[in-house]
Amino acid sequence: MTAADKQHALSATDPRESGTQLRAGLWQTINERYPGSMIRKESYVGQARLAKPLTECRLTLVSSCGVHLKTEKPLDVCHPFGDFRFMRVPSGAKHEELIIHQLKYPHDDADLDINVIFPIERLQELSQEGQLGELTANFFSFIGYNMDPEKFERTLAAGIAEAVVEEEHADCALLAPA
Amino acid sequence: MSVPYLREADAQHDVEKLVRFVRLHLGDGNETVGKEEIDRSWAETIKILLRDQPVDREFIAQVLEKDEATLALLFYHLHFYLIRRSGRWIHDGSR
Numbered sequence: 001m002t003a004a005d006k007q008h009a010l011s012a013t014d015p016r017e018s019g020t021q022l023r024a025g026l027w028q029t030i031n032e033r034y035p036g037s038m039i040r041k042e043s044y045v046g047q048a049r050l051a052k053p054l055t056e057c058r059l060t061l062v063s064s065c066g067v068h069l070k071t072e073k074p075l076d077v078c079h080p081f082g083d084f085r086f087m088r089v090p091s092g093a094k095h096e097e098l099i100i101h102q103l104k105y106p107h108d109d110a111d112l113d114i115n116v117i118f119p120i121e122r123l124q125e126l127s128q129e130g131q132l133g134e135l136t137a138n139f140f141s142f143i144g145y146n147m148d149p150e151k152f153e154r155t156l157a158a159g160i161a162e163a164v165v166e167e168e169h170a171d172c173a174l175l176a177p178a
Numbered sequence: 179m180s181v182p183y184l185r186e187a188d189a190q191h192d193v194e195k196l197v198r199f200v201r202l203h204l205g206d207g208n209e210t211v212g213k214e215e216i217d218r219s220w221a222e223t224i225k226i227l228l229r230d231q232p233v234d235r236e237f238i239a240q241v242l243e244k245d246e247a248t249l250a251l252l253f254y255h256l257h258f259y260l261i262r263r264s265g266r267w268i269h270d271g272s273r
Contacts, residue, residue, distance in 0.1 A: 032202075076251070078251070078258050079251055080200065103258075147181050
């Protein structure tokens with residue numbers, strides 16, 4: 001077996017267990033910890049068709065990555081059930097103006113370039129190039145960790161949906177999970 | 179271990195389930211690690227108090243006047259504060 005083969009053999013193990021950032025055992029209890037949080041087949045909601053081309057659409061971005069402006073207080077990462085609030089992120093913000101506060105996932109790479117998880121500057125470029133009609137004034141961010149799916153839907157998700165439709169008048173939304 | 183699961187455990191006075199949830203939360207999915215983390219935060223309080231520095235008991239009295247939901251959440255914030263001070267950080271996210 002060559003060194004490359006050995007490397008391949010190593011990578012064939014579950015990367016979630018062999019990685020350097022995630023601790024052993026993290027995934028062994030995942031189904032016990034989040035059984036009520038998983039999306040079920042009966043929860044499926046079909047995507048709406050765009051009524052007009054993307055070049056004419058007003059697009060927003062919604063992410064569970066927990067990013068926010070450095071000038072704002074972060075969401076609560078300590079609460080054992082999660083923080084059911086969301087943050088507005090100005091769509092014109094730059095990487096250096098933003099910060100991620102999270103406890104439950106590694107964001108070292110996103111700290112170097114926020115666009116890997118919250119592609120705000122890529123969307124700014126697409127908008128400037130005319131490939132998107134325009135961006136909403138604000139994008140949205142929240143902490144994905146939560147232990148109460150019913151409250152999540154009733155508060156946080158409903159709040160973002162209302163803001164996206166009533167305040168930002170978005171035609172479509174890009175959803176970016178963390 | 180959703181909130182409905184925890185409410186049911188609370189109604190049945192099943193403290194073991196509640197404790198397991200807390201340990202898994204603080205240990206990021208590993209109950210043994212979570213127990214160690216809790217022990218470490220308590221040990222950190224002793225290390226600090228051993229320095230015998232002045233304390234603001236008036237502030238503590240004011241804090242304890244707050245509602246119990248705020249105090250319960252403050253307990254978690256204090257845990258993570260002490261864990262950060264200890265110098266060993268097991269979590270994937272922000273220090």
